[in-house]
Amino acid sequence: MFKNKWTYLGFFILGVFLVCAIFAPYLAPEDPYQISLVKQLALPSGDEILGRDRNGGDIFSRLLFGARISLVISVVVVAVSGLIGITLGLISGYYGGWIDTVLMRMVDILLAFPPLLLAIALVAVLGPSLSNIVIALIVLGWVPFARLVRGQVLSLKQRNYILAAKTSGQADVRIMFVHILPNIISTVIVQATFALASVIISESSLSFLGLGAPPGTPSWGAMLSEGKRVILDAPHVSIFPGLAIMLVVIGFNFLGDGLRDRFDPKTNRL
Amino acid sequence: MVSSNPVLSISSLIKHYPIKSGVLKRTTGTVNVINGIDFTIQPGQTVGLVGESGCGKSTLAKLIMGLELPTDGSILVNGQNIANLSPTEKRSYYQKVQMIFQDPFSSLNPRLKVEDIIGEMLTIRGVSKAEAQLQVLKILQSVELEGDVLKKYPHQFSGGQRQRIAIARALIVNPAFLIADEPVSALDLSLQAKTLQIMQDLKSKYNLTMLLISHDLKTTAEFCNEIAVMYLGSIVEVIQGDQLINNCQHPYTQALINSIPVTHPSQRQKNKFRISGEIPSPINIPSGCAFHKRCPKKSSICEREIPQLSLMTGNHSVACFNVNSGFE
Amino acid sequence: MTPLLEVKHLSIDFKLNDQIIPILKDISFTLNKGETLGIVGESGSGKTVTVQSILRLIPKPPLYRISGEIWFKQQDLLQLPLSDLRRIRGQKIAYIFQEPMTALNPVLTIGEQISEMLKEHQKIKGSDLKEKVIELLYETGIPSPELRVNNYPHELSGGMRQRAMIAMALSCDPEILLADEPTTALDVTIQAQILDLFQKIARDRGMAVIFVTHDLSVIAEIANQVLVMKSGTIMDYGDIFTVFDHPTSDYTKQLLAFI
DSSP states (O other): OOSOTHHHHHHHHHHHHHHHHHTHHHHOSSOTTOOOSSSTTOOSOSSSTTOBOTTOOBHHHHHHHHHHHHHHHHHHHHHHHHHHHHHHHHHHHHHOHHHHHHHHHHHHHHHHSOHHHHHHHHHHHHOSSHHHHHHHHHHHHHHHHHHHHHHHHHHHTTSHHHHHHHTTTOOHHHIIIIIIHHHHHHHHHHHHHHHHHHHHHHHHHHHHTTSSSOTTOOOHHHHHHHTTTTTTTOTHHHHHHHHHHHHHHHHHHHHHHHHHHHTOTTTOOO | OOOSOOSEEEEEEEEEEEEEETTTTEEEEEEEEEEEEEEEEOTTOEEEEEOOTTSSHHHHHHHHTTSSOOSEEEEEETTEEOTTOOHHHHHHHHHHEEEEOSOTTTSSOTTSOHHHHHHHHHHTTTOOHHHHHHHHHHHHHHTTOOSSOTTOOGGGSOHHHHHHHHHHHHHTTOOSEEEEESTTTTSOHHHHHHHHHHHHHHHHHHTOEEEEEESOHHHHHHHOSEEEEEETTEEEEEEEGGGHHHHOOSHHHHHHHHHSOOSSGGGOOTTOOOOOSOOOOTTSOOSSSTTGGGOTTOOHHHHHSOOOOEEEETTEEEOOTTTTSOOO | OOOSEEEEEEEEEEEETTEEEEEEEEEEEEEOTTOEEEEEOOTTSSHHHHHHHHTTOSOTTTEEEEEEEEEETTEETTTSOHHHHHHHBTTTEEEEOSOHHHHSOTTSOHHHHHHHHIIIIIOOOHHHHHHHHHHHHHHTTOSSHHHHTTOOGGGSOHHHHHHHHHHHHHTTOOSEEEEESTTTTSOHHHHHHHHHHHHHHHHHHTOEEEEEESOHHHHHHHOSEEEEEETTEEEEEEEHHHHHHSOSSHHHHHHHHHO
């Protein structure tokens, strides 16, 4: 089904993490919130296969539960902001005129702020919690999608097959979704895979600053940040969450590449 | 013979694009693509529109198709003014008027299968998918595309085949009026003849009125009843197809004919008249007659006044002040 | 008279997507001094590959295998070391491309581009350089050449860009001009001017020209010899009147019927 074999690897990786996320309560040997002041920073061994963090929590168990948080947040943020951004970009690019001007000014305004600062400000206003992080990241996240899609629409608008669609008598909405969108989806998919990675990292920064998950929540990003202080003595505290993030991002990338090629009639040799 | 129900009736059509520059986006100039055109097409005719780059022929096609709005003037198709149509009116307009675009490589959506590219013309009008498929097969037969075509994608076809798919798409709604914008320019010579032949057959079969836009004078002359020659946004001559090569009167038309390369080395002429200079930019159209700076028959009036298309004989009009002087 | 250029049994294979595809199959022809040879064929006939291979302009992929000989002044161009070939490119044999907008450097004025050629190959300097550039632009029919030297390619019309490219090609007094569809993208009145230009410069400079086109009537207008190609093979070859009046292949007859 997929020409590129790496795509299956992507599926596999993501599948594994999905299973971890769903079945965390059954797979985790310990409660991820359990503290043990005795076994702080324990190195990987029989009782704790990936070691323990500064609170004595079992890293392996925390990673499994953390998969829920990271995957859910990244997918939700990218899906929602992607939907908003793609729709706004399509409308803006297709119709032009004042709609386009208004939208692009909004984009300019949002882009003028350093993104992390803006996220912090938003979360500070809304109150620190994971769901507010999601909202803040959605508010920031639609912008690159909108800009990307708008640019693609502008370049596609004058193609003859779009003109032919306009002279076929079909509604504008149909033209946007049947003729334009499928021809720009590949760049959007690539953008989405970058966005997924970026969200995981943003969430980690925000959680680290205390603006996201309450301390102790096993979000990968928070775990990564917690391990920064002890990175020389107990690198395993950061390495494993880091590896988890990296593997998920790679998985999304392979999947994205495969999807992009799968839906392009020219590269998909069915 | 002029009937009172022309398919296409254009009056005083003007299309200017503003050039905006500076921070405040003020209009600093205009691109004067179409500068006052009056033009009619009678039912059943095939009319050719010829001219070189910048003459406005493609823009005229877009205006007739409603893809652009005129700056001034009117376009009536079967008596109906096509400016400001509502979406429902547009849907029925596009069932009467269809267009074939120049480049077969970009006029078909690369993501859609042939059956959808052609079929959607019907399904968006309420035809069932099954019924649409049957009609698609039928129309593909008439453009001589047989076999396993429906589920394929455009990139699996050659340029000539793609153009035939585009023709099928235009004709499946049974339009009365077809505009073909350089339909064969991008194809190899051998395919050009074949494709035009198919169009010729379809024209009779479907009783079409056609506007053929081209830069190729010879094939256009063979294919069309009547030919309009455009230069910098104006029509300079309207003449019967079979009269074009030998009886054209406008100096520009004559220069165009002279510029066509010969068909046999024995026809080479040593000091053939060649038009000099370049086509002026539509931003800076010369005063008076747009052609006067390059015209061998120029006289003083040509710089001051714009010649109007005036009837010479029954079917032949020329826009030139000096048309009756001999040209050697 | 010994021919200026002799192509003998030129065969080329390409490798595309792991498949070896023959592009040229045993092509042979000659070019004499002062002659204009027209190579005509449809897309995919191999006509561009033929002229590009004279100067070995085809990159290694897709080029897979090339055999045969191309003799120019007692040297086989296919066997020549690159350093020697470079001295021939542009100086003895010049190439003109179809689309001047992509062949000309958009960030240099045409004066600068032609000067570069002159400095490199003919070692002309200073004010002589400017004079020679203007002379060349004048020869190719560009009006007000002293002003045009400072124009960038995008400031010129299609016809003028083509003239600029021709001026660049002529700058080193080549003996052979290879022109690859130079008028295909031009309006018919401009094409007529450029074809006249080709004839004039070939005549004035005693240059041999190979003119590649898909348009047989262009050949009828300017060529002395014709080479008709289809799918990498020669369908007809000879003096223009012979080929037009007594074509040997059905393909040529078909092409003649179409013009």
